[in-house]
Amino acid sequence: MLELDSVTAGYGKAQILNGISLTVPEGKIIALLGGNGTGKSTTLKVAAGLLQPTGGEVRFAGERLDGVKASKVIERGLCLVPQGKEVFAAMSVEENLVMGAYHRRSDKAGIRADLEARYAQFPALRDLRSRAAGYLSGGERQMLSIARALMGRPRLLMLDEPSAALAPKVVEQIAQIVLDLNDSGLTVLLVEQNVAMAMAVAEHLYIMRDGRIAFDRPITAEDEGTDDLKAFYLGQDYG
């Protein structure tokens, strides 16, 4: 569904991605892991149209995506939940959710129905709907940023380190949400530092090093000893 083929990209003169190739098949959860600063977020930014590649190709549902603006990428069904649990702090929870449907803002009935669906899925957000998002806890903000992305009706959701700086119990909830979303048909590309969480939900693993995919392979039932895997796959530079 999403394909990156020999993608290069960077910031100014600094090239960060040195030829990334990866595939996210429809209906799957794919994990992208790697140490700090290896280019995972940059890869997601390129796929989301927030950063244009300097070379290679990005394809989504068979169509070229490189050169397409971020707002149009969302309309095509590819949505990024960025790192950092960013929300519009001064806006209420509900206003944040409505912003997620900005590109179909004239569809008032559809947005109302989607709000109800998100509140059913994230009951805590219903209780907090009038609260300024800046007052939410880290876990609540992460739920809100995922729910806001879902308001855009994505076919593929990219999550950038959704478990960062959250308590283990909240990480478990997020993992379950990712699995539930996938059960309901959503394809997921998950960037994580939390190897155990990624291994628990994903079917296939890509490991990045120095702006490249160092290797990839399916995750199997034998992959339980994640500590060994962490050391083996991520090496000394794992942050």
Ligand SMILES: Nc1ncnc2c1ncn2[C@@H]1O[C@H](COP(=O)(O)OP(=O)(O)OP(=O)(O)O)[C@@H](O)[C@H]1O
């Ligand atoms: N806007 C920017 N301008 C310049 N350099 C940047 C910018 N964003 C990221 N970088 C640099 O690009 C490199 C890759 O960053 P990126 O955020 O993609 O890594 P990452 O693998 O997601 O790391 P982490 O796990 O720490 O978030 C880093 O060296 C970072 O300093």
